[in-house]
Amino acid sequence: xxxxxxxxxxxxxxxxxxxxxxxxxxxxxxxxxxxxxxxxxxxxxxxxxxxxxxxxxxxxxxxxxxxxxxxxxxxxxxxxxxxxxxxxxxxxxxxxxxxxxxxxxxxxxxxxxxxxxxxxxxxxxxxxxxxxxxxxxxxxxxxxxxxxxxxxxxxxxxxxxxxxxxxx
Numbered sequence: 001x002x003x004x005x006x007x008x009x010x011x012x013x014x015x016x017x018x019x020x021x022x023x024x025x026x027x028x029x030x031x032x033x034x035x036x037x038x039x040x041x042x043x044x045x046x047x048x049x050x051x052x053x054x055x056x057x058x059x060x061x062x063x064x065x066x067x068x069x070x071x072x073x074x075x076x077x078x079x080x081x082x083x084x085x086x087x088x089x090x091x092x093x094x095x096x097x098x099x100x101x102x103x104x105x106x107x108x109x110x111x112x113x114x115x116x117x118x119x120x121x122x123x124x125x126x127x128x129x130x131x132x133x134x135x136x137x138x139x140x141x142x143x144x145x146x147x148x149x150x151x152x153x154x155x156x157x158x159x160x161x162x163x164x165x166x167x168x
Contacts, residue, residue: 024076
């Protein structure tokens with residue numbers, strides 16, 4: 001049992017030996033460090049779309065807008081890693097390792113001008129590992145709430161602009 005601030009963290013899904021869902025190789029981490037030096041904070045997203053969309057894409061943090069259809073899987077080299085929810089349904093039983101390989105991918109990912117591209121390698125979790133997986137989506141609930149708040153604020157603003165006032 002892990003206790004913090006009077007809360008039993010194991011009851012909230014935290015485990016002492018949590019198994020990460022996503023990792024990065026040393027070689028790929030060096031590329032991330034190069035990109036961070038040039039572009040600042042970074043993020044990764046892996047979808048299932050066109051243009052190498054099923055490959056991990058690296059963007060300046062915040063340039064790719066994540067929302068309720070994305071799942072946060074963890075951090076790699078100090079950068080958040082998100083995956084499209086429909087892709088996560090396929091990948092949820094696997095450990096993802098982000099690596100780098102020579103060659104140019106057909107994407108908008110930041111590493112492309114360096115003549116390399118990020119790739120995802122995977123392996124199925126063992127039964128023991130699957131019992132201690134990190135919980136996906138720590139930020140998604142907050143993002144969903146923020147999405148709802150922004151949508152409500154925009155709707156109220158539009159209603160007021162049209163002269164509809166309901167004492168919001």
